Amino acid sequence: MLDHLTLHVSDYPRSKRFYTLALKPLGYELIMEFGESGGFGKDGKPDFWIAQGSATKPPLHIAFASADRPTVDAFHRSSLAAGGKDNGAPGLRPHYHPNYYGAFVLDPDGNNIEAVCHRP
Numbered sequence: 001m002l003d004h005l006t007l008h009v010s011d012y013p014r015s016k017r018f019y020t021l022a023l024k025p026l027g028y029e030l031i032m033e034f035g036e037s038g039g040f041g042k043d044g045k046p047d048f049w050i051a052q053g054s055a056t057k058p059p060l061h062i063a064f065a066s067a068d069r070p071t072v073d074a075f076h077r078s079s080l081a082a083g084g085k086d087n088g089a090p091g092l093r094p095h096y097h098p099n100y101y102g103a104f105v106l107d108p109d110g111n112n113i114e115a116v117c118h119r120p
Contacts, residue, residue, distance in 0.1 A: 004039070004046065007060065007111065008053035012036040014083075014108050015050050021082035022105065023048075025074035026064050026115060055109040063114040069101045075115035076103035087112055 009015035016038055020030055023040055031046040032039040039046025048062075066072045073090045080086060088104030102116040 002047070004049060005062075006037075006049040006051050007062070008056045009050050009107075010053075010055040010109055012038075012050065012052040018079075018082045018084060018108055019048075019050060022075065022079040022084060022107075022113065023064065025071050025078050026066060028064070056111065059106075059110040059112065061112040061114065063102070063116050066115045066117040068119065069117050072101055072103050072115045072117050076105060079103075079105035079113065083108060084113070088114075 016030070019040055027042045028040045028048070030038050031041050031044060036052035038050055040048045064075070066075065069090070076090050084105035084107055087106045088102070090103035091101065093100040093102055097118070099118055099120045100116065102114050104112055104114045107113050
């Protein structure tokens with residue numbers, strides 16, 4: 001199991017704004033910040049970090065677990081309102097498995113950020 005990961009971003013303030021809004025429906029918040037590096041997570045434990053630098057290349061695909069489908073929908077709406085670009089509207093992806101419900105958004109550096117629910 002992963003403990004945490006860091007994504008390098010080209011514009012820390014812009015990405016910080018994006019992720020603060022995009023991850024809020026998933027219960028994530030900015031927990032720690034050291035200069036131009038911030039850790040997002042739940043329950044006081046940052047597990048997703050962003051840090052100023054050359055944007056991670058090639059862009060990554062990062063999926064965040066969601067407890068239910070309405071939260072996936074809220075993630076998608078919040079991400080678009082935060083400046084993300086639609087990369088797959090919320091919906092079933094039965095080619096993965098019958099209950100795979102996900103939504104995809106490109107962050108400011110082109111990383112494919114997903115929220116997914118595996119429950120019916």
